[in-house]
Amino acid sequence: MSHKEAQTDVDEAVLKYLREVIPWQFAKKKIQPEMSLQTELGIDSLGKVAIAFRLEEEFGVDLTQFSGSLEEILTVRDLTDAARQLLEGPQKGT
Numbered sequence: 001m002s003h004k005e006a007q008t009d010v011d012e013a014v015l016k017y018l019r020e021v022i023p024w025q026f027a028k029k030k031i032q033p034e035m036s037l038q039t040e041l042g043i044d045s046l047g048k049v050a051i052a053f054r055l056e057e058e059f060g061v062d063l064t065q066f067s068g069s070l071e072e073i074l075t076v077r078d079l080t081d082a083a084r085q086l087l088e089g090p091q092k093g094t
Contacts, residue, residue, distance in 0.1 A: 010059070010083045017054045018076065021047040033077040041076075048073055061086040 015031055022029075023042040029035075037043040043051075048070045056063050066086055073079050 007084060010055075010087055011080050013055060013058055014051070014076075014080045014083050017051045018043070018079070020054075021050050031076055033075065033080070035076050036074060037076065037079065038074070045070060048079070051079065055083050055086065059083075059087055 018031060018041065019027070021043055026040070026042040029041065031041070035041055037048065052063055052066075052070070055061065063086070066082060068082060068085075073082055
């Protein structure tokens with residue numbers, strides 16, 4: 001699988017899991033990368049944790065390898081970037 005295909009798989013998985021945890025009042029919104037997880041999609045810290053665990057299960061990544069914190073993940077783009085970082089593993093020199 002190419003790097004581009006892996007990124008597409010991650011993006012699709014993130015969107016799938018976002019749709020699973022979005023409260024019903026926000027469910028009809030079209031998800032855009034710049035959207036705020038909390039204010040525009042109604043996803044709180046527990047929702048972020050649920051998504052993180054689903055990604056861990058699907059892709060076999062170790063959440064302890066994520067160099068940031070869940071509080072830093074504010075937008076859909078932040079979430080997909082964090083998921084990609086987890087899949088790519090620790091960077092050389094870190």
